[in-house]
Amino acid sequence: MSDATQSSEWKPTACNLCYANCGILVQTGGENGRHIVKVKGDKNHPVSKGYTCNKALRIDYYQNGKDRLSTPLRRNEDGTFEEIDWDTAISEVASKMKAIRDEHGGDKIFRYGGGGQGNHLGGAYFGSVSSALGMKYKTNALAQEKTGYGWIMARMFGGNVHGEIHHAQTVFIAGKNPWQSNGFQRARIAIRELSKDPNRTLIVMDPRLTETAEFADIHLPVKPGRDAWATSAMIAHILQEDLVPRDWLAEHAVGVEAVLERFKNIPVEDYANYAGLDPADVKKAAEAIANANTAAHYEDLGIQMAPHSTLGSYLNFLLMAVTGNFGRPGTMAVLSQLTGPFFGMSDIGPDDENGYETGHKKSPVTGARIVGGLVPCNTVPDEILSDHPNRYRAMWIESGNPAHSMADSHKWREALRALDLVVVIDVAMTETAREAHYVLPASSQYEKWEATFFNFEYPENVHHLRAPVLEPVGNTLSEPEIHARIFEALDVIDPASLEPLKEAAQKGLAEYSDAFTQFVSGDPNMFKYLPYVLYRTLGPSLPDGAAAASFYWGMAQRFAMTNPEGVKRAGYEGEGAQLGNALFEAIIAGRSGTVFSIEDENEGFAKVGFDDKKLRLNIAEMLDEVEALGDMTDLVELDSDFPLILAAGERRSYTANTAIRNPDWMKSNDAISMSIHPEDAAAAGLKDGGRAKVVTHAGEAEVLIAHDKRMKPGTLSLPNGLGLLYPDETGKDKLTGVSVNELTSLRFKDKYLGTPFHKFVPARLEAV
Ligand SMILES: Nc1nc2c(c(=O)[nH]1)N[C@H]1C(S)=C(S)[C@@H](COP(=O)(O)OP(=O)(O)OC[C@H]3O[C@@H](n4cnc5c(=O)[nH]c(N)nc54)[C@H](O)[C@@H]3O)O[C@H]1N2
Ligand SMILES: Nc1nc2c(c(=O)[nH]1)N[C@H]1C(S)=C(S)[C@@H](COP(=O)(O)OP(=O)(O)OC[C@H]3O[C@@H](n4cnc5c(=O)[nH]c(N)nc54)[C@H](O)[C@@H]3O)O[C@H]1N2
Ligand code: SF4
Ligand SMILES: [Mo]
Numbered sequence: 001m002s003d004a005t006q007s008s009e010w011k012p013t014a015c016n017l018c019y020a021n022c023g024i025l026v027q028t029g030g031e032n033g034r035h036i037v038k039v040k041g042d043k044n045h046p047v048s049k050g051y052t053c054n055k056a057l058r059i060d061y062y063q064n065g066k067d068r069l070s071t072p073l074r075r076n077e078d079g080t081f082e083e084i085d086w087d088t089a090i091s092e093v094a095s096k097m098k099a100i101r102d103e104h105g106g107d108k109i110f111r112y113g114g115g116g117q118g119n120h121l122g123g124a125y126f127g128s129v130s131s132a133l134g135m136k137y138k139t140n141a142l143a144q145e146k147t148g149y150g151w152i153m154a155r156m157f158g159g160n161v162h163g164e165i166h167h168a169q170t171v172f173i174a175g176k177n178p179w180q181s182n183g184f185q186r187a188r189i190a191i192r193e194l195s196k197d198p199n200r201t202l203i204v205m206d207p208r209l210t211e212t213a214e215f216a217d218i219h220l221p222v223k224p225g226r227d228a229w230a231t232s233a234m235i236a237h238i239l240q241e242d243l244v245p246r247d248w249l250a251e252h253a254v255g256v257e258a259v260l261e262r263f264k265n266i267p268v269e270d271y272a273n274y275a276g277l278d279p280a281d282v283k284k285a286a287e288a289i290a291n292a293n294t295a296a297h298y299e300d301l302g303i304q305m306a307p308h309s310t311l312g313s314y315l316n317f318l319l320m321a322v323t324g325n326f327g328r329p330g331t332m333a334v335l336s337q338l339t340g341p342f343f344g345m346s347d348i349g350p351d352d353e354n355g356y357e358t359g360h361k362k363s364p365v366t367g368a369r370i371v372g373g374l375v376p377c378n379t380v381p382d383e384i385l386s387d388h389p390n391r392y393r394a395m396w397i398e399s400g401n402p403a404h405s406m407a408d409s410h411k412w413r414e415a416l417r418a419l420d421l422v423v424v425i426d427v428a429m430t431e432t433a434r435e436a437h438y439v440l441p442a443s444s445q446y447e448k449w450e451a452t453f454f455n456f457e458y459p460e461n462v463h464h465l466r467a468p469v470l471e472p473v474g475n476t477l478s479e480p481e482i483h484a485r486i487f488e489a490l491d492v493i494d495p496a497s498l499e500p501l502k503e504a505a506q507k508g509l510a511e512y513s514d515a516f517t518q519f520v521s522g523d524p525n526m527f528k529y530l531p532y533v534l535y536r537t538l539g540p541s542l543p544d545g546a547a548a549a550s551f552y553w554g555m556a557q558r559f560a561m562t563n564p565e566g567v568k569r570a571g572y573e574g575e576g577a578q579l580g581n582a583l584f585e586a587i588i589a590g591r592s593g594t595v596f597s598i599e600d601e602n603e604g605f606a607k608v609g610f611d612d613k614k615l616r617l618n619i620a621e622m623l624d625e626v627e628a629l630g631d632m633t634d635l636v637e638l639d640s641d642f643p644l645i646l647a648a649g650e651r652r653s654y655t656a657n658t659a660i661r662n663p664d665w666m667k668s669n670d671a672i673s674m675s676i677h678p679e680d681a682a683a684a685g686l687k688d689g690g691r692a693k694v695v696t697h698a699g700e701a702e703v704l705i706a707h708d709k710r711m712k713p714g715t716l717s718l719p720n721g722l723g724l725l726y727p728d729e730t731g732k733d734k735l736t737g738v739s740v741n742e743l744t745s746l747r748f749k750d751k752y753l754g755t756p757f758h759k760f761v762p763a764r765l766e767a768v
Helices: 086-104 124-131 147-157 187-196 225-238 246-252 256-263 267-276 278-291 307-324 377-384 410-418 479-490 495-506 509-522 522-537 549-560 565-568 575-588 620-631 678-683
Strands: 012-013 022-027 037-041 072-075 082-083 109-113 161-163 170-174 200-207 218-220 295-297 332-334 394-398 421-426 438-441 460-463 595-597 646-649 674-676 691-696 700-707 715-718 724-727 733-736 763-767
Touching: 022 691, 082 620, 086 109, 086 124, 086 394, 086 421, 086 438, 086 479, 109 124, 124 479, 124 522, 147 161, 147 187, 147 307, 161 295, 170 278, 187 200, 187 307, 187 763, 200 225, 200 278, 218 278, 225 256, 225 267, 225 278, 225 307, 225 620, 256 307, 256 620, 267 278, 267 700, 278 307, 295 307, 307 620, 377 410, 479 522, 479 549, 479 763, 495 509, 495 522, 509 522, 509 575, 549 565, 549 575, 549 595, 565 575, 565 595, 575 595, 678 700, 733 763
Parallel strands: 109 394, 170 200, 170 295, 200 218, 394 421, 421 438, 646 715, 674 700
Antiparallel strands: 012 022, 022 037, 072 082, 072 438, 161 332, 460 595, 646 763, 674 715, 691 700, 691 763, 724 733
């Protein structure tokens, strides 16, 4: 890279603002050559193919925040931070963590985060540190949205399932607004195409008339929190009208009888009415799924952060399964992930003969269910603010902002302050970093090798390793380097033992593969430290300074071993380690994304996690909850003190979790205002553009009012990721918008996985 202030070269990378991670091309330059000055979609990216939404153009606001960290910081007694050098930071952090491990045990050191919407590569290198400290418990943002969904996928399919939205004839989108939040590739184009095609049907279930719902053939404006009734009514209608492929079910599923039994007496019309829907629409939607050649569904936070969230995920999958929409092109499929499955067989205990799970992994203090290796985020403060002997004593936080983004910021701050040691690795001085004892500055995602492990495409699966496009700012380091230095300070392996591997790496991958086999057969214990070993031995030999890509060698080898056919279909040749090496070389050479496997769509059942390759439809806990719906009572009842339902955390055109902190990136107030239906506003005497106070069980905040006819009466909506502290022109911290988790509580959460009900926060409005 040069220091020139302008480059006319277009460099490939990806947008890091949502988990679609569109491939983009950027030009760098501007002041000190440190800016991303131009951005366009990368047509060579195998899945985004040149697509971006409005946000990618503004990633320089992420890259060049005024509150970017540039040097390690240590907190003083008086709460101020002092700049320290890296050697001091590394040795103090390592020795303090070691002391906590020695006195209380490594399982009292907790890990939060490790990656956001655009960055998972660095977090992977923490594995060696975690092993060296004997750590056991961790979590990240997935455990406040996707763990209920993951648990259901594991129990029904034994793996991660994804809908082929781009090809299905009928698409059912529940609690998701992809027009704004994307989440699948080329979302706006895909929605337009679907809507235009007379042979395809788009069904959107959302209380709001979202931008996506406007394109729908059938919009189901469900009452918040009552999706379970709506979806149960759809399934009941299909079963009662016998619109099911009986032979297909007999061949591919077990537990069908229990499902038929449970749904046969459900009063479809009553359930639809209770869900606030016209029964005719519910039946029409059900038939559009049952009668289609192919159907797929996509759900997100409107299901996963609302009452009955785990049940909601179950019902959505059940709807697809009873209609035979699995394992064929254009339906639902079990994915292959380069990293191994996010959620899979290791996440569930065996079912008993009635279909109930027996035994599951538990967190040490509250006994909360662990899925995907993740402790439910809503229980973490309780696992710290306790006198239980197993309480967590220290926390590593990397690429996450839990003091802002997790339910109940009050409790999270209290919990962080109760810990003996908090170490934060971030690019910016976040709300969480402010609570840390040590803050370690990471290079940004455009200054280092980076990637996300969210690869959800099917049948062609794509991975995108990104090369840096800018020089690192200040004294920052990449996470792989930070973790390697911490690991070395923990002093667990003799550096001399790595020399043969380093030498072999210089000779080539084939030599390295052999040397590696020898190395681990000499000491199988070394597998625990794999990321570190690869980084320091294979890393230095990789082209273009791509040491951070060394971790792919292990991933590519494992993936090629477990899925050789998929890898070969993608065009790679060789057997055993050779095939893995071919895949590895392609991934590290590809700058715009690499197809790493192509699945056989006609072998859709081969990837089902159970030995008999059959879907499990009887999840007994869920069928019990379906039965309980018969009482027609809300899980969270509204009382007269809090008569409105606040959806705390809507995705809008200028929100990106907390990746961008500078409020100037937003082009309108739309990003910070609270939406309310004009009728509700009139009843409360609130003018468009006026101010009001919103009050919840947990707190209150002053909000800007925006009248919005898209809203369902009785509901309110505030954007997510706002209310961040950011320095103004004078350098003083200024707050823009509302920090929604000052308003949310830890206790409103899912019964099974503890995911919060952020879309269902009882609230009231008061004049200011
Ligand atoms: N612009 C932007 N895009 C993003 C992000 C961002 O911050 N900004 N964040 C990314 C992340 S981390 C995620 S997880 C995704 C989330 O993506 P989405 O889930 O699409 O995001 P939300 O806007 O939180 O919620 C989706 C919808 O749920 C609806 N909803 C509320 N209550 C209910 C209910 O009870 N039932 C139903 N059926 N629907 C309900 C809301 O009206 C809303 O339209 O977005 C990703 N993309
Ligand atoms: N009430 C309410 N709360 C919500 C939501 C909601 O809808 N309502 N949505 C939730 C959802 S779905 C999610 S996913 C979470 C997201 O919550 P978090 O997981 O906390 O994610 P982010 O806010 O994206 O924070 C990512 C952090 O990574 C830092 N960062 C960026 N790049 C790098 C890097 O290269 N290295 C390092 N080390 N750090 C980096 C950023 O500065 C930021 O502090 O928020 C959740 N919170
Ligand atoms: S924010 Fe927009 S451009 Fe960026 S990854 Fe998501 S969809 Fe793509
Ligand atoms: Mo998320």
